Amino acid sequence: MKTKVFISFMTVLQLFTYRLDAQFVLPPLQYTYDAFVPHIDSVTMRIHYNNHHRAYVNNLNAAIDKHPELKNKDLEELLSGITAVPEDIRVAVRNNGGGHYNHSFFWMLLNPGQTKPSAKLEKAIVAEFGSVNNFKAEFEKTATARFGSGWVWLIVSDGKLKIVSTPNQDNPVMSDAPDKGAPILALDVWEHAYYLKYQSNRSAYVKAFWNVVNWDKISDLYNAYSDLY
Ligand SMILES: [Fe+2]
Numbered sequence: 001m002k003t004k005v006f007i008s009f010m011t012v013l014q015l016f017t018y019r020l021d022a023q024f025v026l027p028p029l030q031y032t033y034d035a036f037v038p039h040i041d042s043v044t045m046r047i048h049y050n051n052h053h054r055a056y057v058n059n060l061n062a063a064i065d066k067h068p069e070l071k072n073k074d075l076e077e078l079l080s081g082i083t084a085v086p087e088d089i090r091v092a093v094r095n096n097g098g099g100h101y102n103h104s105f106f107w108m109l110l111n112p113g114q115t116k117p118s119a120k121l122e123k124a125i126v127a128e129f130g131s132v133n134n135f136k137a138e139f140e141k142t143a144t145a146r147f148g149s150g151w152v153w154l155i156v157s158d159g160k161l162k163i164v165s166t167p168n169q170d171n172p173v174m175s176d177a178p179d180k181g182a183p184i185l186a187l188d189v190w191e192h193a194y195y196l197k198y199q200s201n202r203s204a205y206v207k208a209f210w211n212v213v214n215w216d217k218i219s220d221l222y223n224a225y226s227d228l229y
Pocket residue numbers: 048052103188190192193
């Protein structure tokens with residue numbers, strides 16, 4: 001599984017986890033900050049991307065600077081081997097490398113237009129969860145149940161779709177993740193992702209998320225991974 005995760009994520013992430021002069025960089029957004037109004041407000045988008053995500057990138061680079069021997073490693077390589085990262089920067093790489101990976105993935109999965117799952121993905125969702133609506137309800141339940149900060153994911157694992165949740169900036173790619181697999185959907189449930197508009201009502205934010213999900217991209221990811229995992 002570990003080898004397959006690495007190969008697969010090399011493909012998916014190569015466009016947004018590249019380095020410039022051995023430094024990780026903030027990937028450009030493919031839309032404007034107000035692209036998802038009214039579901040996600042523009043101030044949240046700007047702060048989330050330009051402040052929070054940028055800080056993860058900067059902090060990751062600062063950690064890697066302490067161990068130049070790691071500068072030839074890609075992000076997915078660092079995360080899939082997180083337990084082998086030197087101990088003095090392991091927490092920093094986990095939190096900030098995870099933050100960079102998760103947010104890069106999240107931005108890619110947002111879309112201002114309406115999309116829907118491919119026939120192949122819908123069939124898999126129905127097979128696993130009974131219906132698309134049941135899947136959404138289960139995803140929402142997992143998202144609202146995550147105590148504190150974290151993420152909820154739809155992953156492909158052992159050939160099946162599975163909803164999992166991770167704390168902080170952990171993700172299913174990390175070598176010590178309890179539920180490893182190939183992510184095809186992710187939702188950030190840190191308060192910084194929704195508090196300005198939704199305050200403590202995380203449930204409303206999670207429900208609004210379905211209006212901006214890029215099912216075309218998720219379907220492409222499922223198509224790429226369904227036979228690999
Ligand atoms: Fe975030």
